[in-house]
Amino acid sequence: MPRTDTAGPIAPPATAAVELAGVRVTYGTAKAPVTALDGVDVRIHPGEFVVLVGPSGCGKTSLLRVVAGFEQPTSGAARVRGALPRPGVGAGVVFQQPRLFPWRTVGGNLRFALARLGVPRAERAGRIAELLERVGLPGTAGRRTWELSGGQQQRVALARALAAEPELLLMDEPFAALDALTRERLQEEVRALAGRLGTTVLFVTHSAEEAVLLGSRVLVMAAGPGRVVAELPVGLDRDPETDVAALRASPEFARLRGRLTEIMRG
Structure with missing residues (x-):
């Protein structure tokens, strides 16, 4: 089981927004397989903003594609609100490039x-x-x-x-190619928008700062093969009207960002 920095258990709802159980994704041939994901178990509650972080090649995008229904697991099971994921059904997807x-x-x-x-x-x-x-x-x-x-x-x-x-929004490093100021503005807009609409979000990033600002919970992935190795609940104020500049400057934000960076490096 991945380690967690939570203070106590949270009772999950009867039907998860997203549930992955023992998901394994393998590419390549039988003689030369490449395992992108192995034994991934993830449960996301309705209305959560969950962020995936980890190094390049750890399977973050592969996991997102499984949830979107763009590809099927080699083994294990994936469910979105209790049903098999299907492309274009029930989930909106935002890629790194606008397309x-x-x-x-x-x-x-x-x-x-x-x-x-x-x-x-x-x-x-x-x-x-x-x-x-x-x-x-x-x-x-x-x-x-x-x-x-x-x-x-x-x-x-x-x-x-x-x-x-959509009840579920999937975002694959959507701000990675933007300048710092534009990126900060869009982070704030997406954070507030998700809060107002109550949308469940699964967001991929490499940035500890972005993960702590946006996520209600952060899942840390490691490569070789891709798997979830830790999670960090983020207890910051999620009111859409929150002063995000003040939030970024708060000691708790700095503590969480430092803690997440430590986990990622470890």
């Missing part, structure tokens, strides 16, 4: 997603305006994606993921 259609406007990208979700044509304009307001980009529906900054494009990608009103 927008460059020939479409901002609104066109969101309109395409809404059409695939079966949203009636008459309702799409209103939904687009609501989604852009939600991610802090009001009035940008008519702009071309290439006219936006990297941070703005990532917000559009987030709005597209939220279009399906």
Whole structure:
């Protein structure tokens, strides 16, 4: 069992938002297999913001892809709200790169997603305006994606993921390619957004600071093969109206960041 820094047990709900039991993922051939994940057990409660941290090659993205239904475990079981994960069903996914259609406007990208979700044509304009307001980009529906900054494009990608009103949001290092200031602003927006909507989030990062700021719980992974070796509950204030600048400067934030860094190095 992975070690934990928790003060006491938390009674889990009857149905987990995400549950992985003995998940193993192997790539390559029978003669030269590469084990990306081995014996991974994870249970995520509805409404939790769980962050995965660990070195490159430890299987963070593979784990996320299993939860998204993009690939099947070689052995073990994966469930999302008690059912087998299926791509595009019940989970929104935000990648490291926005992956927008460059020939479409901002609104066109969101309109395409809404059409695939079966949203009636008459309702799409209103939904687009609501989604852009939600991610802090009001009035940008008519702009071309290439006219936006990297941070703005990532917000559009987030709005597209939220279009399906998913109960589960999967984010794979979505801010890694952004400058420090934009990254901090988007961290704060995602933290507040998840708090307001009560969305369950599984977030991948390499950064101890980002993990402590965003997560209600952090899972630490190690490679060779990929497995969860520790977890750190984060007891910081999760009110969407929290002053995040003050939170970053608090002694408890520094303590948790230091503790997580120590675990990751160990």
